[in-house]
Amino acid sequence: MHQRELTPEELQRYREDGVVLVKNAVDPVWVDKLLAFGKQQLSNPSKLANDARPGAQENRLFTDRYLWRNNDLIYQFIRDSGCARIAAQAMQSCTARFYFDHLLVKKVNTSTPTPWHQDVPYWPFRGKQIASIWLALTPVSVNGSAPEFVRGSHQTEQFYLPEAFGSSGAKVNSWTGKGEGIPCPDIEADRSAYDIVGFDDMEPGDAVVFSAWTLHGAPGNQSATQDRFAISTRWLGDDAIWDPRPGTDPSVNPAEVRVPPGQHPLDNAIFPEFYRAPAA
Ligand SMILES: O=C(O)CCC(=O)C(=O)O
Numbered sequence: 117m118h119q120r121e122l123t124p125e126e127l128q129r130y131r132e133d134g135v136v137l138v139k140n141a142v143d144p145v146w147v148d149k150l151l152a153f154g155k156q157q158l159s160n161p162s163k164l165a166n167d168a169r170p171g172a173q174e175n176r177l178f179t180d181r182y183l184w185r186n187n188d189l190i191y192q193f194i195r196d197s198g199c200a201r202i203a204a205q206a207m208q209s210c211t212a213r214f215y216f217d218h219l220l221v222k223k224v225n226t227s228t229p230t231p232w233h234q235d236v237p238y239w240p241f242r243g244k245q246i247a248s249i250w251l252a253l254t255p256v257s258v259n260g261s262a263p264e265f266v267r268g269s270h271q272t273e274q275f276y277l278p279e280a281f282g283s284s285g286a287k288v289n290s291w292t293g294k295g296e297g298i299p300c301p302d303i304e305a306d307r308s309a310y311d312i313v314g315f316d317d318m319e320p321g322d323a324v325v326f327s328a329w330t331l332h333g334a335p336g337n338q339s340a341t342q343d344r345f346a347i348s349t350r351w352l353g354d355d356a357i358w359d360p361r362p363g364t365d366p367s368v369n370p371a372e373v374r375v376p377p378g379q380h381p382l383d384n385a386i387f388p389e390f391y392r393a394p395a396a
Contacts, residue, residue, distance in 0.1 A: 117143040119198030122205045122325075130206045134270025134330035137315050141251060141323035142197045151253040151320070153189055154219055154345045162186070164367060168228065176223040182216050182367055190217055199249050199349050200391035206325045207245040209353030212391040213381060215239070216367070218348040220250075222261045222337035226344075230263070232303045232333035235350075237275040237295050239328065240360040240368065241381070245353025246328035253345040257316040261337040261344045263324060264314035266303065270327035276300040278363065295363025303331065352387060356380060 120141055122130075129136035157180055161167055165180040184190045194200070194214050204212035222228070236246060256262045275297030303310050315324060326332060328350075337344045358381045360370040374383045381387040 117145060117196070119143070120202060122202060127205060127208075130325060130327070131208075133265070133267040133313065135265040135267070135313065135324055135326035135332070136206070137318070138202065138249075138323045138325055139319075140321050141202065141249065141325075142193075142199065142321055144321055146193055146197050147251075147253055147321045149189055150193060150251075150347055151345055153187070154221060154253060154347070157183070157219060158221065168226075172223065174223050174225040175227060176221070177226055177228045178219075178221040178223070180219040183219065184214070184217050194349055195388075195390055199251075200351065202323075202325060203247050203249060203349075203351035204353065204391045204393065207247050207327075207351065207353035209245045209355070210393045211354055211389055213352040213356070213387045213389045215241070215246075215350035215352050215387060218350070220344075220346045220348060222334075222344040224337060224340050224343055226261070226337040229304075229336050230261075230334040231279055232266075232300055232331055233279065234269070234276045234300070234331050235328040237297050237363075238278045238365055239350070240358065240364040240370070241352060241356045242359040243353065243356035244327075244329065245355045247325060247351050247353070248328065248348045249323050249325050249351070250346055250348045251321070251323045252318045253320055253347060254343060255320060256318045256342070256344050256346070258314040258335065260339040260342055261334045262315050262318050263332050263334040264312050265324075265326060266331040267311040267313050269331040270329040272329060274298065276331070296361060300331070303333070352381060354380070 126136045162180050167178045169176040200212040277297040278295045358375050
């Protein structure tokens with residue numbers, strides 16, 4: 117199957133902006149299978165799913181995570197699709213270790229935006245070589261809830277406080293709110309003050325690759341005809357260290373991780389290494 121490498125221009129965009137659009141990031145065979153899987157998952161959610169309106173055909177934000185642990189398709193996708201190499205290239209890392217997958221669905225007419233945030237404060241890791249690949253499984257424009265990014269915001273050392281996602285508030289990601297950082301600026305209230313980039317006309321199989329430090333969010337899905345299905349995969353590069361701080365995602369049980377805090381997560385059962393650059 118076709119696997120993609122990043123071009124020098126794409127690498128430059130990622131380095132300067134903290135985000136890059138990658139057209140045709142994976143072979144279409146994966147996209148068809150993942151979309152079919154995502155649709156099934158709506159009626160067969162895992163314990164980590166958040167579902168604003170179970171069963172609803174519209175105005176429904178649905179997310180599910182860590183599906184790779186129990187699902188062969190997701191496991192094969194992260195192992196074989198070439199995403200690991202794309203992530204390693206973007207992060208300028210010799211290796212790419214997998215953290216988790218995140219299915220992100222907004223049915224038609226979903227009013228809930230994804231708030232502006234930075235990923236790294238949510239996660240029990242530190243390091244600059246941490247990235248996500250947000251893969252569109254359906255056609256999507258910004259009005260249909262393609263993510264938007266503040267260009268260059270990855271260059272900060274600042275953590276912005278995690279906040280809960282989703283309209284129902286309290287129960288969604290209830291572990292947020294105890295973390296490290298300062299409040300995220302109200303970017304939506306003053307958009308012209310920020311260098312915001314969004315990607316219209318994304319096709320299924322196109323991806324945005326972005327640093328875990330880059331501020332990003334997404335509007336609701338204003339389309340009345342096109343559901344938005346996407347899957348994000350999260351990747352750890354050479355400088356990532358295991359850092360299970362209070363207020364970070366507790367979905368990985370620290371007691372099961374076989375490396376002490378402060379060290380690279382050399383733990384193939386929980387954070388498998390799916391790419392290593394060939395020796396020079
Ligand atoms: O898909 C969305 O609405 C948000 C995606 C996102 O924040 C992420 O993948 O980190």
